[in-house]
Structure formats: structure tokens, C-alpha cells
Amino acid sequence: MKNINFVFSVKISVCAVVKQNFVFFAKNFACFAVNLLNLKMLALNFTKFPILETDRLILREHGLADAEALFAMRTNETVMKYIDRERPKDIFEIKDFISRFRNGYENGDNLAWVIALKENPEQMIGSVGYWRTDFANHRAEIGYMLHPDYWRKGVISEALKRSIEFGFEEVNLHTISANINVENDASRQMLIKHGFVKEAHFKQDYYFRGQFLDSEIYGLLNPNH
16 A cells, blocks of 8 residues: 555656646747747848938949949058958959849848948948848848048948948847958957957968968847847
8 A cells, every 4th residue: 555655656746747847848938939939030131222321321232333433442452451352353343243242132142332422322432231141140240341531530430330220120130240350450449339349369260362361250239139
């Protein structure tokens, strides 16, 4: 009789533990499901290209008419000093570059804007945009460049602020990252000004023009997630 009571008690205890674990799992799964529903899917595909505005600037789509201005910047050693990319050989290479920009947007892979002044919206003075989009982790890398005539006038800061807002609020990015040359202190200070924090320093992780270069990675988290 004692053995029967003991077995019965053990069965009750096991059932109680299973029930507690099931309730715990159910509650946590319900919370996970709610959070999953609240988290919008990451999307870079819009029905039409998103044109953004600030007080002074318009951020618009690249067009072939921007080829000469972009070629001038991409072959300007002052502009490209800390941008470790090969310079375009001719205007046709730049036109192909612009076509790939547009295809990347249409395919939902990247989103890049021309920076222009509102008073002269057809004249490209710089660019800002998202590349290397990691859809699974809601993460994208931001990059920017500006013609030297407009340096130290708050243009990049204004464009960066607006594109970050769009990235968080409309694209639903969780993290925006930036990869900079370690000698580019101006870009470093710009990122810090906008709330980015240093995530990593990679030693000689990039090969360019016969040498291995270091990289610094900065990141900014979506405050609404």
C-alpha cells in the first residue's frame, strides 16, 4: 500500500512539473509571437523612390544626368582620400555604377540618395545611402560623400540625420552600421555626433592598392526597438 501511495505521489509530482513547464513555455511563446507580430518586416522595396527633404536639402534618386558630377567626385583625390575604392576610369563606368544603384533599389538590395540643395535640385553635391543590407538581422551599412565646396557647412550632418530617421522609421532597421578608414577622424566625429558608438577595430582586414588596411566599425541602434 505504501508503495502504491509513493508511486501515485511521484506521478502527481511529475504531472505538476510538466504542467508548470508547459505553462511557462506557453506564456513565453505567446510573448514571442506578440513581439514577432509587432516587428515589421525589413523592406527596401517601395512603390516609388522615397524622396526626402530637410530644411536646405533634397535627397533624391540617382539619374544618368548625375554622371558627370559623380565622376568628378569619384576622381577627386581630396574626396576619395579615405574612401578605399578604385577610381572610375571614364564616364561610362560611372553610368554603369548609377545603373547598378537603380537596379539595387528596384531589387530591394540598397537605397542611395543624391544630395542636392533645394535651390538647385538638379545639381548633385554628394550622396548618402544604405548598402550591405542584412535583412535577417535588420541591419544595413550607411555611407556618404560630399563635394569639398560644401564641407564644414553642416550638409552631411543634415543629410545623415534625415536618412537615419528614414532608416529607423520607414525601413525598420534595428542597427545602422558604418565602416570607416581609421585615419578619417572627420567621419568618426560625424558618426559620434549622431550617436554612433564604436563596435570594432579590425586589424588589416582590407587589401587596397598593395597594402592591408585597418577598419573601424560604428553602430547605432534603433531607439524604438
